[in-house]
Amino acid sequence: MTRDRVLPAALGLGTFTAFILAAEALIRLGFVNRFIVPLPSQVAGAFARVVAEEHVVARFFMTAGEALVAGLLLTAVGISLGALLYRVALLRAACETWIAAMASAPIVLMYPLFLVIFGRSAWTIIMIGFMAGLPPVILKTIEGFAGTRQVLVNVGRSFNLTRGQQFVKILFPAALPTIFVGLRLGLIFALINIVGVEFLINFGGLGQLINDLAERYDLPGTYVAICFVILVSVVFFEVTGRIERWLRPAE
Amino acid sequence: MAATGGIGRAVSGPALAHPVTLVRIAIVAALLLAWEALSQSGWLFRDVVPSLWKIGGALGDLLSSRDYWWHLGWTGFEVGAALLIGGLSGLLAGLVLGGSRFLGRAFEPFLYYLGPTPKIIFFPVMIMWFGVGPGSKIALGAISCFFPVVLSTAAGIRQIDLVLIRVGRSFRANAWQMALKVYLPAMRHPVINGLRLGLGIAIIGTLLAETKLSSRGIGFMIIQAYATFAMPRMYALLITLFVLAIGANALVGRLGGVGKRA
Structure with missing residues (x-):
């Protein structure tokens, strides 16, 4: 079992290392122009400089803060709208396909419109993140409530619970794992769009850092900043994935 | 959902x-x-x-201008090329990773981690590699498209009913016949779903790149409308874009028969 996991992981890491070494060799030998692709060793050497000089930690917290505000808005608005649509069946039948269509719409391309409305500020970034993450939260909230086992609802009724108590004690806890799946998807969409819009409008945290360094033609620095964004995405993806798995057995 | x-x-x-x-x-x-x-x-x-009448007027002007269709043609070409490159490479990589459990375990974690990364951050790198012309937009669109296609294809291969594979083998089908008669039809739905996702993300990637640095395409028109504060025109552009994106998505789904009962 351990061998089944270790050998593939070793192959993956080994291939990655071989790729980096091959890139280093090709650039040093002049097969690849070092003014277009920086040496991997230069990129590795630039990490400390970028962290110290470009205030990476502060930028990370700025991006995280924008994602947090977008996440809070998603939680409050998305779950409320999902609960409303679950309760009012006619409204749900009318709107659910629209919300699903909104999920496939290129909302981030509305960023120039948001720039006009909110100005070149964090709110533009937050609102784009919020809008992009909203459809999965609403749809998964509806799915979570609709998927509550009838026996649980009947138990609540047998205890003469009011509609409010039924919601708080039965429906919401039963739907929570599915709602969290939606929140996780929504947060991933929000984070992708937040960093993307930071890069596009040259404002904010890690996304702006990439744009800044690219405009200064600091190639190793640009690659380092890209690595940071990938790292943040990986950590975020992994942490929310673990929370999701932790919530699942409660179903 | x-x-x-x-x-x-x-x-x-x-x-x-x-x-x-x-x-x-x-x-x-x-x-x-x-x-x-x-x-x-x-x-x-x-x-x-702006008033709805103004937006309607701008939409009419836009659709009747040759300029719009020229820019739309460029965007269509870039998205099409991105889908072709990213989709085909994703399909091939998905076939390899899905067909081998060992290779899947070795390389799929990288794809899962890179998948949710905002691809627009690679645009400065694409500009350095492919220049400021359509090449960098196509490359960004192709990268965006690659991830959903490869992951869907790999998952699709693993979901193929073993009975179908045994039936193919019992008829002594060769590798080519197995691929054409068994594997591809059986994994049509996940592949088409991956292509649908890939198309949507390729459109976003290409257009975002056009808004950042370009002199043609619908993304360029949107950012020009923003720069000149031509708001009715910007709304008109966004409306056409949303209709085209959702329409293209639905078309790919319909062509692949996604949503119909097997």
């Missing part, structure tokens, strides 16, 4: 008198009225929320 509730199916009768249709008409009418009222109120800066 949850399917539309039973109301839509339960109520029969003329389509227009259907309660769901009536609610939809009421919602659209309320939104349009609210928009027009906000536009006339003067609460926001002039033209941030």
Whole structure:
């Protein structure tokens, strides 16, 4: 079992290392122009400089803060709208396909419109993140409530619970794992769009850092900043994935 | 995602008198009225929320201008090339990773981690590699498209019913026949779903790149409308873009028969 996991992981890491070494060799030998692709060793050497000089930690917290505000808005608005649509069946039948269509719409391309409305500020970034993450939260909230086992609802009724108590004690806890799946998807969409819009409008945290360094033609620095964004995405993806798995057995 | 509730199916009768249709008409009418009222109120800066008539006029002007179709042609070419490159490479990589459990375990974690990364951050690198012309936009679109296609294809291969594979082998089908008669038909739905996702993300990637640095394409037109504060034109562009993106997505799904019962 351990061998089944270790050998593939070793192959993956080994291939990655071989790729980096091959890139280093090709650039040093002049097969690849070092003014277009920086040496991997230069990129590795630039990490400390970028962290110290470009205030990476502060930028990370700025991006995280924008994602947090977008996440809070998603939680409050998305779950409320999902609960409303679950309760009012006619409204749900009318709107659910629209919300699903909104999920496939290129909302981030509305960023120039948001720039006009909110100005070149964090709110533009937050609102784009919020809008992009909203459809999965609403749809998964509806799915979570609709998927509550009838026996649980009947138990609540047998205890003469009011509609409010039924919601708080039965429906919401039963739907929570599915709602969290939606929140996780929504947060991933929000984070992708937040960093993307930071890069596009040259404002904010890690996304702006990439744009800044690219405009200064600091190639190793640009690659380092890209690595940071990938790292943040990986950590975020992994942490929310673990929370999701932790919530699942409660179903 | 949850399917539309039973109301839509339960109520029969003329389509227009259907309660769901009536609610939809009421919602659209309320939104349009609210928009027009906000536009006339003067609460926001002039033209941030332009009158519906102005947007309609701008939409008409846009659709009748040759300029728009020229830019749309460029965007279509870039998205098409991105889909072709990213989709084909994703399909091939997915076949390899899905076909071998060992290779899948070795390389799929990298794809899962890179998948949710915002691809637009690679645009400076693409500019350095492919220049400021269409090449960098196509490359960004292709990268964006690659991830959903490879992951869907790899998952699709693993979901193929073993009975189908045994039937193919019992007929002594060669590798080519197995691929054409068994594997590809059996994994059509996940592949088409991956292509649908890939198309949507390729459109976003390409257009975002056009808004950042380009002199042609719909993304360029949108950012030009922003720069000149031509708000009715910007709304008109966004409307056409949303209709095209959702339409293209639906078309790919329909071509692949996604949504129909097997």
